Amino acid sequence: MNIVFHSGAFDLQEWRRAAQTISPEFRLLAPEDVAIEEIDVLLIWRPALTDWTQASNLKLVIGLGAGIDGLARQLRLPAGTPVERMRDAGMRQAMSEYATYAVLHFQRNFDQFRQAQQEKNWLTHSSYRSNQDTRIGVLGQGSLGGAVAQYLHSLGYPTSGWSRSRKTLSGVNAYAGEDALNEFLGQCDILINMLPHNAATEGFLNMDRLSRLPQGAAVVCLSRGAVTDESALLEHLDSGHLRGAMMDVFQQEPLPAAHPLWSHPKVWVTPHQSAPTQIEPALREVMDILRERELA
Template identity: 35%
Template sequence: MVRLVISSDGPAAVGGWRAAFRAVAPHLQTCSWYDPAYRPGPDDYALVWHPSSADLARMGGLRGIICTGAGVNQLLGDPAFPHHVPLVRMGGAQTAALMADYVLWAVLGLLRDARTWAIQQDARIWRENHVSRTSAETRVGVMGMGHLGAHVAGHLRHAGFMVSGWRRSTQDVPGIRVFAGREALPEFLANVDILVNLLPSTPQTRGMIDHALLARLPRGAGLVNVGRGDHVVQDDLLRALDDGMLGGAVLDVTTPEPLPPDHPLWRHERVTLTPHVASWASQEAQARYVVEVIDQMEHNERPALLYEPARGY
């Protein structure tokens, strides 16, 4: 019998997760990873976030592992992770919708220079900073045109922005001009007023957003990072902001998380920081997605967000 064992978020969260699964799939048997009586079985699926190495070592005989995050580096970086067990990343309609709304908010904030308003309000200063450019006159480029990236790009296009995308390999996205491969990256960047990063974290993309890449953007461009903190060379980002190469940045991810209290990104007047919350769906929405993944795997179907070692995500 199929069984879902819940590890994500620790012992205190198990009750809430089980209630969410009862609400969306009362037929699904669930149990706690932290129950001393639990013994892993070959028909079991595990719901995880960042389990210990000892816990990962016990998951080698499971049917599948489903992560509550879109990123899985915290699992793959642990030598105890059982690479022969299928690993699926978090997705679902609400996750995609939340990400699209967050990016739209961030892009509009950069367009209208909303950070300046926040600083002025803090200082009780009434000073008009006029921005006359509209969404229809603003070019937004999305790096990473996978499941989330394509949805975000469509949302921005629907809001009136001129949208393009960049990805490693060629793939058509309706209504969006997609640049593919390293050789197309300079042309893509040269035509972007606000760059949105939604790349996966791989050896090829870590540290990719450095001073050289930012220098290819039009002067004064904006950056929204909702991919991974390790994509951005943060010292290069600060340098680009300080010399006016970059006009502003919205960062939902950093390295490390959270940043140390004395890190200059906290207090930079051109930076808006959010605590890695761009696309955190409700427990019920995540539970519904997990049930769909289990059903697919039980019918020998491939989940869309199954981790592929050859791609690195």
Template identity: 35%
Template sequence: MTANVYFAAGADLWPDYRTALQSSCARLGLDVVLADTAPDPAAVDYIVHAPNAPIADFTPFTRCKAVLSLWAGVERIAPNPTLTQPLCRMVDSGLTEGMVEWVTGHALRHHLGMDAHILGQDGVWRGAVKPPLARDRRVTVLGLGELGTACARALAALNFPVTGWSRTEKRIDGIACLCGEDGLQEALARADILVTLLPRTAATENLMNADRFARMPMGSFLINPGRGPLIDDEALLAALDAGRIAHATLDVFRVEPLPPAHPFWAHPKVTVTPHVAADTRTDTAAGVIAENIRRGEAGEPFLFQVDRALGY
């Protein structure tokens, strides 16, 4: 039996993914036909999707067994009322590794006070100023999904005391796990460094507002590689100006690219990175897509299927 796969994720990605998907499917013994141009919708078995896909209405795809996203975040597709097929988000080992490296790199940058040496070489020897050890700097990770858990474990392995917070109760060895509103307040109070890796949902919009910034220790650091709308921009700017937040490293924003006139660009306590914390890697992502096609053809549960009620 041949599975028809429609690559509706953009012409720019097609050349690399065509080769990677063909190779990954062949390794799993799958007989697939890949196409990047609109086929007969009624003949499509699987759709490989990205937010720029030319599909607004999934209704004609009556035979489609699953929509397989190349993105970890699915907030731009999950609410589509025509999407009745199973939707699977991307959990890619390459993307996870990239996120862990970016988060730990910036956490260590702030912990060690690297900016003072990299940006402040003025001929003055300040050898008496030493950072604390990691065991004395508390880190909180908001969001304990695949990415948040991986980052929390990596930071704990560096000897940071790590607190994790999630909507529902979780247990992770070596991580102090909290949940619920009371747990959030406690997690923020422990956040000498705060890493935000929650999905974007109605419940997480502006999660970090003025009240919650006020719960954090004075002079703490914010690292946001999750979603731009998790942060109330005006509240963050006020917290920076008041010294509540010593520095914010931001990789994601409400509008991308971040407009040149946005105050984050010029603020001395903000580092802007252009949504580079983690990216889907073609070879590893193709393996995830191929495995879900194999599962669909074998009648097995899909990996990383989205709960529509929760939005992730």
């Protein structure tokens, strides 16, 4: 079986070495190693080459990341070629850790302490808020969003999740559909955005929806940058309605040097690093998918 690896973000040699530790027969090929008509499986992420219409034997495409909506739109594939995404690949744990850090940042007033440091102010009168008194809302209850919600619930946070259709997750208060969205937003001390990017979620966190959050709420954006209207977010931060934002994803990446999010005093920026794909778990998941589809 010819498994071709193509990525503008990941190093093929690093993935090859990991594949060999899993199985000597698990060989990853570069696109130039095999005729395009002989490719059986394509592993792909942030591709430079997007036209694969001549891959007449292609049986499966696997996107090496959590979100594949944008990837699927980029690719030109033979008609009917299935496209799958990573279900975990170590990302659930990594994303949950990042979300926990973001929650603690605002819960324990580290934003206020940073400002006090810049002002050389020995801030000793800062209120303490327990996990049980910090209401978390996770917008999007897919594989990663659901994992984040359950992880935070396990730490004692009152956790709610919103999705378009009702999802039942242990310990997570479920909201579903447009009719429940405003109620969901209105009880979030910290909102964690885990919505995928698609036509329905483009600019989903807009001026009106952000206004539904309680006064002094914080926003954590971890899914896709296009889901958040950055101008609306900045307006709510400047007005004081929102306390702060921790941003890992942006409408344009890399974030342009002149963008106001870089220097805004209420914003913390990380460069899309909340849940990087873990190579060995990802490859083991690829093998599982191939076995499920009887391709291995």
